[in-house]
Amino acid sequence: MATAPTTELTLASRAGAYVALTKPDVSLLVLMTTGAGFYMGSRGPVDWLRLAHTVFGTMLIAAGTAALNHYIERESDRYMRRTASRPLPSGVLKPNEALVFGVGLAVVLGVVTCLSYLLAYTPLKKRTVWATFVGAFPGAVPPMIGWAAATGSLDRGAWVLFAILFLWQFPHFHAIAWMYRDDYSRAGILMLPVVDRDGTRTFRQIILTSIGLIGVGLLPSLLGLTGVLYFFGALVVSTGLLQVCLWAASSKSNVRAKWLMHATVLHIPLLLGLMMYDKVAR
Numbered sequence: 001m002a003t004a005p006t007t008e009l010t011l012a013s014r015a016g017a018y019v020a021l022t023k024p025d026v027s028l029l030v031l032m033t034t035g036a037g038f039y040m041g042s043r044g045p046v047d048w049l050r051l052a053h054t055v056f057g058t059m060l061i062a063a064g065t066a067a068l069n070h071y072i073e074r075e076s077d078r079y080m081r082r083t084a085s086r087p088l089p090s091g092v093l094k095p096n097e098a099l100v101f102g103v104g105l106a107v108v109l110g111v112v113t114c115l116s117y118l119l120a121y122t123p124l125k126k127r128t129v130w131a132t133f134v135g136a137f138p139g140a141v142p143p144m145i146g147w148a149a150a151t152g153s154l155d156r157g158a159w160v161l162f163a164i165l166f167l168w169q170f171p172h173f174h175a176i177a178w179m180y181r182d183d184y185s186r187a188g189i190l191m192l193p194v195v196d197r198d199g200t201r202t203f204r205q206i207i208l209t210s211i212g213l214i215g216v217g218l219l220p221s222l223l224g225l226t227g228v229l230y231f232f233g234a235l236v237v238s239t240g241l242l243q244v245c246l247w248a249a250s251s252k253s254n255v256r257a258k259w260l261m262h263a264t265v266l267h268i269p270l271l272l273g274l275m276m277y278d279k280v281a282r
Contacts, residue, residue, distance in 0.1 A: 175261040177191035182195035
């Protein structure tokens, strides 16, 4: 009787660890953008069954890639406060368990996207600050997957969604990297804030990509994919994000970088929600 609670706790801890391997916050963003891509690409009534299949398949790709990323970076994660409690550094799971789990999920489909992340972005993180730029490419693919599943093609609408998500990643990930620049330095990961100690280059990139995001974010209306409501809504939402970027850049404090990170997390669902709400029927 005395060992039952311990066993139950162990099982619960391991189950939670497997969920943590999938990086639920990142995977949720992937699923959301994939669904938005499918919805925007659909002509006529939305095929909800195909949408569900597309989102489920993409979920397996995202979860598997995240688990394999945990496996590859398990040593670096030990040196960072933000990642030291992850399942592998903490010892809740063994490396081979994460490897089998990740391969089992990711092998279903999307191998090219998965490998481009693991074989390009992940190794480059310890070699060059350009890793964030490289990683932004596979990071922006999910809405294109959704669009292609709905239309069978990748026309200009798919590329607009790609561009929006591509640019959005820079203020988001640079804000996180600025907050944890000391952790990244200890782990030997060359995020831009690690080598840019005064933050000049980091916040310049944040501001420039946010400005670009305003322009690219208006393209759905200019291309006839959405109406005037989205146009002005996107202008307000993206300009608001730029204001937060400028505010964060004015002091470059960790506190303001954290607020910027929260602003980016709020920005993308608002933008995609407006886009889907004001979609022009085709």
